[in-house]
Amino acid sequence: MTAFGWTHLAQDCAARRGRLTTAHGTVETPAFMPVGTAATVKAMRPGDVAATGAEMILANTYHLMLRPGAERVARLGGLHQFMGWSGPILTDSGGYQVMSLADLRKLDERGVVFKSHIDGSAHELTPERAVEIQDLLDADVTMQLDECPPAGWPHDKVADSMRLSLRWAERCQAAFRARPGYGLFGIVQGSTYDDLRRESARALAALDLPGYAVGGLAVGEGQAEMFRVLEATNPELPDGKPRYLMGVGRPDDIVGAVMRGIDMFDCVLPTRSGRTGQAFTARGPVNLRNARHREDPRPLDPDCGCPTCRGHSRAYLHHLVRSEEMLGPMLLTQHNVHYYQALMAGLRGAIAAGELAGHAEALAARWAEGDLAPIDAGNTGHATA
């Protein structure tokens, strides 16, 4: 049986190169987990996700508990079998989505009571039930139930909320069914208050959990504040455990967080952007809806080796996006997830080589170059291949 754990392979300043071992395989870190909210990474087949280099995905407890239901997924063999993804899966606790999507009725010491955004049915999520649901889903990484306060809450409210999340962490730990290859992560809260972040991190570290997440960031506080919080938090977390920054982020957010000691990420940005015609490239973001692409035979990102960039022109992608053809989101999502995975592979290589700072500077310089110059500005010229 595989023991759950994270192996520290290399260090470059605060950045760490490591390997997470789970019941469903290993994950090289720093790692980005594509988001498969409702048991599907939107617009991608499971094999296409794996082909990008992604080793681990995230799924959302809130969505899955409502539809198709955790017990049903368990009867169907667990989430891996249900969705055809054989690699590791991390599930969130459902708490964040309850507060952002559901009709929240009550949050107290016991947990949260809410109504489904799908059919209005009533549900309760306690620390114990959150752990049970994730067990039924067969998540390799279970997240504790926590409260995620919005940016701007006052210190005393955040302190109360953070301490509630700490008590929920203890209840999750007590409820968690220990088994080889499966791990429970605690979540550091405390908004942008360094003292509260440190208190949260120290208390969670004392629980000796298999991993730690930093939650409650990327909620509007800005990148500089986020980085400052990471610098205050990470030294309080044990060296030998993985650190996961929840819901982050843009490529430059990820690079900065890796440089501050974060090992794992998830974000809907690459997949959601792919569905609105937005692409990430070595030269920064590109909007495929823009008319400048309509007769451009070049690949979206000449530096990219993904199937979209190897097989299709900007002109074709532009046409698909404008025509609202499903293939547009399919191809752009594939590219974006591939871009994120290539970004992480580059960061891992740079850490191992002890060259992360220079690598990060080179990435930023290329992003700043901006997109390729248009070749069809007047819509009169002949496109050249």
Added chain:
Amino acid sequence: MTAFGWTHLAQDCAARRGRLTTAHGTVETPAFMPVGTAATVKAMRPGDVAATGAEMILANTYHLMLRPGAERVARLGGLHQFMGWSGPILTDSGGYQVMSLADLRKLDERGVVFKSHIDGSAHELTPERAVEIQDLLDADVTMQLDECPPAGWPHDKVADSMRLSLRWAERCQAAFRARPGYGLFGIVQGSTYDDLRRESARALAALDLPGYAVGGLAVGEGQAEMFRVLEATNPELPDGKPRYLMGVGRPDDIVGAVMRGIDMFDCVLPTRSGRTGQAFTARGPVNLRNARHREDPRPLDPDCGCPTCRGHSRAYLHHLVRSEEMLGPMLLTQHNVHYYQALMAGLRGAIAAGELAGHAEALAARWAEGDLAPIDAGNTGHATA
């Protein structure tokens, strides 16, 4: 250089087994062409289309002339390069869509004038322009411009319309730029009037075109009428040329038409059905929205070897369809197109073996069996793998 043409390989009663040779490759017939209206077979990547066994696809002149425009496609290297499909492509003439989708302004001897359904811009489609557009698109098979009368028109109106289509066929033939591997098909019209169908077929046969289509069917006349028209029409068409039944159809329509001597088909049914949760299986159609599938771990079609049936359960497909996840249409479209291609491969094998009648009976008997018995009728039982 490849000469365009159809080779007659085997015969079983009226059914023909053959091979179409085009500039972009060969097509084993009887063949079904998936529809790639706007330069994409909806919800499928080009490689996924090819993986179903499809050798030739159809694209729509009307849509492509409006967006991205035929001249633009030509500047981008033609439709094959634009959409990433290296195999043969047949384009329709645009006439049918003008009459069904556009705001038609005028149809007369010269051609049709209409307004785009996308932006209201004015366009004219004449026989000469229809041929020119298809040349710009680089279609392996160009279809003549024709008028497709709705079911129920009186004999004299259909006769006038059919003879107009004949005069347009001659103008298309005069305008068609002959080159190796490319062919122009005439279209037999005449609604359900056998005398008019025969007149149309004879006149077109006299033009000695590279291929012939039967148009104006599957417009509400019913399967029996359609089959009767084919029986009246096909004997008038030359043996050595391919015969294409436009816009047909359901699996049983295709089997019946093959038995009456048709070689090529196209229809949006497999792709459109895939986007609404409908699937074609060896045991007939299945609606994945139905709650009977919600805990069914079996493949959609146990007889099918497509990636959807090999990799996913009915329960998962049901979940995707109910959740309106893009992966639902993606997986169901893949299955449906695969089903149609497997159907055609089976028909080809049966003709070659001289066993088509028995094969058709066996297909119909299995369709009539209906879907697998549900295994979760009460929603209380445990699913069994």
